[in-house]
Amino acid sequence: MQDIAKLHKDLIEDQSLKMIIEEIEEKNGELSVKIRAEHLTTFLFQMRDGMQYLFKVLLDVCAVDYPGNDKRFVIVYHLLSIEHNLRIRVKVWVNEDDFVPTIKDIFSSSHWYEREVWDMYGILFIGNDDLRRILTDYGFSGYPMRKDFPLTGYVEVRYDAAKQGVVYESVKLAQEYRNFDCKSPWEGEDYILPGDEKASK
Known part of the structure; x- marks a missing residue:
């Protein structure tokens, strides 16, 4: 069984990932890796199939909106390696007009997660041919998890x-x-306050 420190070292020393990884952060016993959208499928294939990684389970795909940033959205992929008992967080920063490659051919469970991210944030996943509303109504206008979405x-x-x-x-x-x-x-x-009048008697 590996630990986070060894995984961190393996990622830094992996020659095939040197040009892909932009940043690695180890904090509170968790490892986060930042990559660009165009390298997403290459990186996730390596994470799934590389013998030192074996992250074969996609736990979740979610997004966060930071309207003040140059790249507004961060898409977060949470992976689990059962063989090594490790988790990793993969972050991809994108703008409203950017396209993100689908990962449904790598992790089939991502299909539903990508639909949810598209429905809530309006981020398009190229290659996912079924981006329909999943949590909102089909005639719904806008993306409710964006920070600028009106409340009324x-x-x-x-x-x-x-x-x-x-x-x-x-x-x-x-x-x-x-x-x-x-x-x-x-x-x-x-x-x-109601009841205070009793205390003054």
Whole structure:
């Protein structure tokens, strides 16, 4: 069984990966590797099939939105090596207009994950011929996990038991917006809280 330090050393010394890996970060017992999108399939093939790696399980594909960065999105691939009892995180930074190669020929489970990332962030995966909505409605407009996605003004879909069918209506927030004064009643506020009148008697 390997450990993180040995995996880190193997990645640095692997001649086939020298031109692919942009950055390796070891933090809190976890290893993250940053690569460019055009090297994604080459790198993941090596991670899956290389005898010193054997990351044969794709645990997850997710994304994060950083609107202020030059490259707005980071796509994160979480891999597991059962043989070596190790995990690795692979990060790919892309812009809104960039295309990312699909990895469904390397990890068949990625098909659903890529659909989810496309549905939530609008990131296109070249080679995935089934990028349809998976968590939102088919007529949904926009990508709800982007930081600039508005919280109001859209419609929602729900089943109406009275009409016995699906209805579209404006989004309704369950609770009114509230203003909090963020003052603690234990710091001598000038208003009387319910029940305080009993203490003054």
